[in-house]
Amino acid sequence: MSGRRSGGDGGGRNIHTKVRASKKRTESSRRWLERQLNDPYVQRAKIEGFRSRAAFKLIEIDERYSLLRPGARVVDLGAAPGGWSQVAADKVGSSDADPLVVAIDLLDMEPVPGVVFMKKDFLDDDAPDALKAALGGHQADLVLSDMAAHATGHRKTDHLQIMHLCEVAHEFAREVLAPGGHFLAKVLRGGTEHTLLAALKRDFASVGHVKPAASRQDSAELYVLARGFRGEGE
Numbered sequence: 001m002s003g004r005r006s007g008g009d010g011g012g013r014n015i016h017t018k019v020r021a022s023k024k025r026t027e028s029s030r031r032w033l034e035r036q037l038n039d040p041y042v043q044r045a046k047i048e049g050f051r052s053r054a055a056f057k058l059i060e061i062d063e064r065y066s067l068l069r070p071g072a073r074v075v076d077l078g079a080a081p082g083g084w085s086q087v088a089a090d091k092v093g094s095s096d097a098d099p100l101v102v103a104i105d106l107l108d109m110e111p112v113p114g115v116v117f118m119k120k121d122f123l124d125d126d127a128p129d130a131l132k133a134a135l136g137g138h139q140a141d142l143v144l145s146d147m148a149a150h151a152t153g154h155r156k157t158d159h160l161q162i163m164h165l166c167e168v169a170h171e172f173a174r175e176v177l178a179p180g181g182h183f184l185a186k187v188l189r190g191g192t193e194h195t196l197l198a199a200l201k202r203d204f205a206s207v208g209h210v211k212p213a214a215s216r217q218d219s220a221e222l223y224v225l226a227r228g229f230r231g232e233g234e
């Protein structure tokens with residue numbers, strides 16, 4: 001009788017698979033760390049007190065399109081850790097006494113002055129009403145979505161997940177935006193973003209894609225910007 005137990009080979013293969021997977025994880029963590037250390041936006045975010053390098057994407061888009069006007073009401077979907085909320089609150093002049101920015105995320109977020117935050121899944125049925133209540137019955141001038149589901153690494157799946165978030169965000173924007181309001185949302189290149197553009201063109205006067213410099217050039221990330229909401233039912 002062989003000294004090997006029947007599970008021996010399987011166990012051995014399992015260990016090799018685990019070692020390979022662990023090496024792959026270590027390698028990708030090493031690459032991530034290297035990228036962080038060499039990323040000028042990560043350094044700038046630290047120096048300028050922003051929670052994320054993503055803050056510079058919104059700053060850059062706003063410099064080009066003037067979306068964040070003083071007094072504007074903003075909804076920030078997928079807000080954590082809070083870079084976009086910081087930028088929005090600062091530019092619209094939001095304060096805790098008169099908050100103009102409402103934010104939501106699955107994850108917790110350290111408080112940002114002038115931002116009403118709720119930890120919640122935006123895809124929950126009651127999320128739109130909770131956000132509207134936080135807006136105190138006011139319409140919004142800008143709906144932002146930087147939401148991204150946890151990446152699976154499967155390009156098509158990641159693309160479809162983010163497009164779904166974006167479509168639901170568009171539906172929400174139709175319900176809360178004031179006429180003339182704007183919608184900015186993250187998408188990933190991959191095919192169906194043109195369907196979304198067509199849907200947005202029915203509701204907004206001007207629709208297009210934006211790729212800010214702070215968005216990594218080797219990533220499929222893009223932002224769809226729809227300006228000049230025509231108003232519900234038009």
Ligand SMILES: C[S@@+](CC[C@H](N)C(=O)[O-])C[C@H]1O[C@@H](n2cnc3c(N)ncnc32)[C@H](O)[C@@H]1O
Pocket residue numbers: 051052054055077078079080081082083084085104105106107120121122123146147148149150165
């Ligand atoms: C790229 S991060 C946002 C970064 C943020 N704009 C900033 O400047 O710090 C994407 C966020 O989307 C959130 N998210 C993804 N799916 C969501 C969902 N269904 N509901 C709420 N938040 C979601 C994630 O938890 C994550 O924090």
